[in-house]
Amino acid sequence: MNRPGLAAVLSFFVPGVGQIYNGDWLRALFWLIVTPGFWLGTGGLLGWVCHFVAAYTAYKRAEEKHGRLLPGGLR
Numbered sequence: 384m385n386r387p388g389l390a391a392v393l394s395f396f397v398p399g400v401g402q403i404y405n406g407d408w409l410r411a412l413f414w415l416i417v418t419p420g421f422w423l424g425t426g427g428l429l430g431w432v433c434h435f436v437a438a439y440t441a442y443k444r445a446e447e448k449h450g451r452l453l454p455g456g457l458r
Contacts, residue, residue: 387445394441395434401441405448410440 394401399414414437422430 385449387442390445391438391442395438398437
């Protein structure tokens with residue numbers, strides 16, 4: 384579980400799965416609930432935004448959790 388790229392890809396295709404891969408269960412639950420809400424609530428216009436944001440946050444969180452970055456983005 385030390386591959387940020389895999390976490391990002393998983394979360395891009397199904398927002399929340401990359402967070403599960405990282406062990407962040409509450410963040411995963413958030414994305415699994417919010418993303419369908421955005422898809423349905425905006426007629427699909429903002430659903431893609433959730434996919435990209437979920438993938439980005441899964442990537443960054445994987446880097447932080449596995450020592451590649453310190454919190455705050457410091458190396």
